[in-house]
Amino acid sequence: MTLAVVALTARGAAVAGRLLGPLGQPHLYLPAGVAEGQLEPRRRFESVIELTGEIFPLYRGLVYVMAAGIVVRSIAPCVRSKHADPGVVVVDDAARFAISLLSGHEGGANNLAVRVSNALGAEPVITTASETVKRVIVGIGSRRGVAREMVKAALDRALQMAGKDANAVRWAATIDRKQDERGIREACQDYGIPLRIISSRAVRGFGGNFNRSPVVKKHLGVEGVCEPCALLAGKDAHLILEKTAMDGVTIAVAMEGPEN
Structure with missing residues (x-):
């Protein structure tokens, strides 16, 4: 996917710079007069609306680091069809949220929002109906x-034990120390399950109820992987299947919402 990242402020440019490596060196666009370290934009611009009119048809994914309202006004004249429009993701200047704004499915904005959130440690915001009804989170270690x-x-096996189906999984989650494990990434891709990356810092600071392991802490510096990652990736999540180990893989299954 050919991507572009557009920032509007110096603070936004700093956030954009953090995305360049994880997103495979997307094209960067910065406003005239905004300098941010060693970043070399593909082009400077004066107007976000005018720039968007030019680049909207050129990319399969656009990431805007600015207020969502500005992006809505900028893309409005360009929007044609969910089958043709690029995926559009919006990130705030504080890198708290990565919002899938346009073409979540066909344009790939949902998956792009997760990639952006993984790179920034942000919360992905996905509002497409088929995703919002899913409440199952799978934590994975290996x-x-x-x-x-x-x-x-x-x-x-873990989903069978939990009485759930892969189609009900909102996303999988693992710790940043495992984000480069091809086996985990490829398995999630095969099932079409987005993979959230949870920072070691978040796991260390998590005070929720999970099984703590001194062995895991010795090797990874945290007291658990699959259980805390599953709980941290969900909203008001609780475990419905505790850590289960099978052939070098650990799985925990959590459910969003109150316990019955």
Whole structure:
């Protein structure tokens, strides 16, 4: 996916700079007069609305670091069809939220919002109906170099034990120390489940109820992976399947909302 990142302020430019590596060096657009470190934009612009009119048809994904209202006014004249429009994601200057604003499914904005949130430690905001009804969160941990098929087998078994289906999973979650595990990423891709990355700092600071392991703490510096990640990735989540280990993979299943 060819991507562009557009920022409007110096603070927004700093946030945009944090996205360049994780998003595979997207094209960067900054306003005239805004300088941010060593960032070299593809182009400077005077008007976000005019710039958007030019670049909207050129990219499959656009990330705007600015207020959502500005983005709505900028893209409004350009919007044609969900089958043709690029995915549009909006990030605030404080990098708190990554909002899937346009073309969540066909344009890939939902997945792009998760990628952006993983890069920034932000909360992904996804409002498409088919995603909002999903309440199951899967936390995943593994040994180094675990194969995709092992992760899939463990995931299948854990969901069966929890009485849930993969189609009900809102997203999977793992810790940042495991974000480069191909087996985890590929298994989630095979199932079409977005993968959230939870920071080690967030896990260390989490005071929720989960099974703490001195062995995990010795190796990763945190007291757990799959259980706290599942709980942290959801809203008011509770465990419906505690940590289950299978062939080098650990899975925990959580459900959003109050316990019955």
